[in-house]
Amino acid sequence: xxxxxxxxxxxxxxxxxxxxxxxxxxxxxxxxxxxxxxxxxxxxxxxxxxxxxxxxxxxxxxxxxxxxxxxxxxxxxxxxxxxxxxxxxxxxxxxxxxxxxxxxxxxxxxxxxxxxxxxxxxxxxxxxxxxxxxxxxxxxxxxxxxxxxxxxxxxxxxxxxxxxxxxxxxxxxxxxxxxxxxxxxxxxxxxxxxxxxxxxxxxxxxxxxxxxxxxxxxxxxxxxxxxxxxxxxxxxxxxxxxxxxxxxxxxxxxxxxxxxxxxxxxxxxxxxxxxxxxx
Amino acid sequence: xxxxxxxxxxxxxxxxxxxxxxxxxxxxxxxxxxxxxxxxxxxxxxxxxxxxxxxxxxxxxxxxxxxxxxxxxxxxxxxxxxxxxxxxxxxxxxxxxxxxxxxxxxxxxxxxxxxxxxxxxxxxxxxxxxxxxxxxxxxxxxxxxxxxxxxxxxxxxxxxxxxxxxxxxxxxxxxxxxxxxxxxxxxxxxxxxxxxxxxxxxxxxxxxxxxxxxxxxxxxxxxxxxxxxxxxxxxxxxxxxxxxxxxxxxxxxxxxxxxxxxxxxxxxxxxxxxxxxxx
Numbered sequence: 406x407x408x409x410x411x412x413x414x415x416x417x418x419x420x421x422x423x424x425x426x427x428x429x430x431x432x433x434x435x436x437x438x439x440x441x442x443x444x445x446x447x448x449x450x451x452x453x454x455x456x457x458x459x460x461x462x463x464x465x466x467x468x469x470x471x472x473x474x475x476x477x478x479x480x481x482x483x484x485x486x487x488x489x490x491x492x493x494x495x496x497x498x499x500x501x502x503x504x505x506x507x508x509x510x511x512x513x514x515x516x517x518x519x520x521x522x523x524x525x526x527x528x529x530x531x532x533x534x535x536x537x538x539x540x541x542x543x544x545x546x547x548x549x550x551x552x553x554x555x556x557x558x559x560x561x562x563x564x565x566x567x568x569x570x571x572x573x574x575x576x577x578x579x580x581x582x583x584x585x586x587x588x589x590x591x592x593x594x595x596x597x598x599x600x601x602x603x604x605x606x607x608x609x610x611x612x613x614x615x616x617x618x619x620x621x622x623x624x625x626x627x628x629x630x631x632x633x634x635x636x637x638x639x640x641x642x643x644x645x646x647x648x649x650x651x652x653x654x655x656x657x658x659x660x661x662x663x664x665x666x667x668x669x670x671x672x673x674x675x676x677x678x679x680x681x682x683x684x
Numbered sequence: 685x686x687x688x689x690x691x692x693x694x695x696x697x698x699x700x701x702x703x704x705x706x707x708x709x710x711x712x713x714x715x716x717x718x719x720x721x722x723x724x725x726x727x728x729x730x731x732x733x734x735x736x737x738x739x740x741x742x743x744x745x746x747x748x749x750x751x752x753x754x755x756x757x758x759x760x761x762x763x764x765x766x767x768x769x770x771x772x773x774x775x776x777x778x779x780x781x782x783x784x785x786x787x788x789x790x791x792x793x794x795x796x797x798x799x800x801x802x803x804x805x806x807x808x809x810x811x812x813x814x815x816x817x818x819x820x821x822x823x824x825x826x827x828x829x830x831x832x833x834x835x836x837x838x839x840x841x842x843x844x845x846x847x848x849x850x851x852x853x854x855x856x857x858x859x860x861x862x863x864x865x866x867x868x869x870x871x872x873x874x875x876x877x878x879x880x881x882x883x884x885x886x887x888x889x890x891x892x893x894x895x896x897x898x899x900x901x902x903x904x905x906x907x908x909x910x911x912x913x914x915x916x917x918x919x920x921x922x923x924x925x926x927x928x929x930x931x932x933x934x935x936x937x938x939x940x941x942x943x944x945x946x947x948x949x950x951x952x953x954x955x956x957x958x959x960x961x962x963x
Contacts, residue, residue: 452758456734475763479731483762484754487831487839491785495837501787506770508780508824543818545787552766558774560766 408437409541409580413569415444417589418648419485426492428587428648433498435651438541438580440572441500441548443489444565449480469524469562477562478504481550490548501545505529505553506560508536511568513553513561527553527561529568532575570631570640577639584635585655586628587648592656593629597622606659609633632658687716688820688859692848694723696868697927698764705771707866707927712777714930717820717859719851720779720827722768723844728759748803748841756841757783760829769827780824784808784832785839787815790847792832792840806832806840808847811854849910849919856918863914864934865907866927871935872908876901885938888912911937 412432418424432441453460453476461468469477486502493500505511513527540547549572551565566586573584595602607615612629615621621629628645636643636658646655691711697703711720732739732755740747748756765781772779784790792806819826828851830844845865852863874881886894891908894900900908907924915922915937925934 478766479758479762481762482766483758483760487757487761487783487785490783491833491839492837494785494788494833495835499787500785501782502785503780504766504769506766506773506779506781508778509773539822543822554770554773556774558771560770 406579406581409576409582410435410437410439410585411442411569411573411576411582412439412585412587412651413442413444413565414587414648415446415565417446418587419443419446420448424649425489428651429489429492429498430496431651433493433496439546440537440541440576441489441546442565442569442572443481443485443548443550445477445481445485445551448484449476452476452480463521463523468522469526471525474525474560474562478552478560482552486548486550493546493548499545500548501540502548502550504550504560505563505568508540509533509554509556510536510547510549511553511563511572512556513563515555515559515561525559525561527555527563529553529563529571532572534575534579537572537576538579564627564631566628566631570635573635573640573643574638577641582640583642583644584632584640585651586632586643586645587651588628588645589648591647591650592645592654593625594622595620603654604656605654606657608659609637629658685858685860687862688855689714689716689718689862689864690721690848690852690855691718691864691866691930692721692723692844693866693927694725694844696725697866698722698725699727703928704768707930708768708771708777709775710930712772712775718825719816719820719855720768720825721844721848721851722760722764722827722829724756724760724764724830727763728755731755731759742800742802747801748805750804753804753839753841757831757839761831765827765829772825772827778824779827780819781827781829783829783839784842784847787819788812788833788835789815789826789828790832790842790851791835792842794834794838794840804838804840806834806842808832808842808850811851813854813858816851816855817858843906843910845907845910849914852914852919852922853917856920861919862921862923863911863919864930865911865922865924866930867907867924868927870926870929871924871933872904873901874899882933883935884933885936887938888916 418428458472482504490500490502503510510533512531513529516523516526516528551563551568553561553563555561573582576582591600592603595604632643643658644655737751761783769779769781782789789812791810792808795802795805795807830842830847832840832842834840852861855861870879871882874883911922922937923934
């Protein structure tokens with residue numbers, strides 16, 4: 406099986422042009438076939454504010470009314486996507502920018518919730534792995550914004566972490582996939598204020614326990630849920646790391662079971678750092 | 685040689701969702717391989733106004749400072765492009781949205797002018813016909829916004845009519861190309877206020893004379909210049925017609941010479957309408 410690397414970049418890593426440039430250079434240097442999925446950074450919120458479109462977040466998810474959807478499409482699929490593609494092209498990486506509607510790559514369904522109206526938000530229903538394969542085999546490098554479509558002509562706002570996970574799962578039927586979530590931290594941290602407190606590896610059951618014990622920073626939970634979903638559904642390797650250190654340490658999600666507590670996680674982190682570090 | 689149809693849509697045809705929908709349905713029904721190139725309509729100007737970005741036009745061309753470029757990229761390559769793609773997908777047309785940076789499809793060079801600083805405006809230098817062919821042969825239908833890149837990481841605003849012409853010329857080395865400019869009028873009109881005064885066919889030399897005699901409405905000149913450029917550089921057929929009547933009358937640009945004057949053009953228009961109508 407051929408290898409495929411799927412990287413997701415988001416947050417501060419996109420807002421800072423110098424850091425973004427370094428990341429895109431490192432991404433270009435990856436020799437295996439690859440896909441990049443990007444989030445939105447602060448630009449969409451900034452634009453919505455300038456246009457006096459009120460922004461509402463419920464349970465960490467943006468409520469996407471039709472005006473907010475337009476902003477998301479403009480910023481994610483337009484401004485950010487095309488600037489990333491142009492920068493990658495300058496590095497001789499033959500990037501091709503997409504949203505989920507392009508080539509029918511990622512189809513979703515408008516989220517229906519009993520009490521909350523999320524608006525134009527889509528939950529992914531189908532990833533066309535064969536279409537991705539066609540593009541990759543023609544030598545192009547897909548760069549995706551997290552906008553999808555419902556097949557009835559409507560665009561939908563989608564969570565970029567989930568999109569990365571779902572694409573990685575679908576591509577696992579064709580490739581040996583490594584999924585790498587890149588952000589502004591060095592990995593999953595025991596102490597969110599200590600960049601060196603990286604947890605080198607986490608097993609799902611330990612993760613459930615860590616959630617209960619509130620060892621895991623709340624903002625990391627959706628990302629980790631997506632990461633574990635990928636690992637449990639055919640993706641060979643999943644890693645969470647700093648966008649500035651793709652080849653350096655990070656947090657690897659592993660199959661080997663290890664019951665974590667605050668105490669032994671700290672110990673593990675200290676004692677086994679070299680052995681447990683991701684490849 | 686396989687046939688390829690290249691359609692360009694712009695102006696009012698994009699601003700009206702009902703008319704756009706009808707056009708996209710007709711576009712879907714075209715059986716030959718095809719490419720769609722779209723302009724921007726009024727949305728970019730509206731967004732620039734809302735963001736208090738002053739807009740300047742010199743010689744009918746938008747002066748594109750960096751903020752205006754961002755607006756163009758957001759509206760053309762984001763909002764319009766992705767909504768067109770989603771609508772085509774709903775009609776089962778496997779559309780794939782691009783700007784010129786994607787797959788390095790269309791490369792341009794920042795326009796340098798002795799007296800006018802056009803800003804981030806690009807003149808097309810290279811169209812990668814082989815990359816287009818790869819995409820088309822995989823069953824995808826390219827849908828292009830008129831944003832290009834310079835290969836050094838910079839996006840550039842480009843005239844959509846010119847983009848259509850340059851792509852058509854490049855694709856003529858591989859396909860038998862028909863280029864169709866679709867807009868809100870029924871074709872090139874003798875009298876801009878009379879929708880029925882369609883000129884059925886125009887030869888380049890007649891066109892030069894008609895420009896001198898100011899028979900041609902000034903706003904049509906850049907479009908016709910691009911159209912003739914295509915015809916003189918390998919494109920088999922070039923037609924200018926109403927976006928709502930793709931298969932109906934329009935103005936065909938022909939090789940057969942015919943010296944036009946106001947008088948005999950009117951006569952020709954009346955006498956030979958059926959024989960001269962495009963196929």
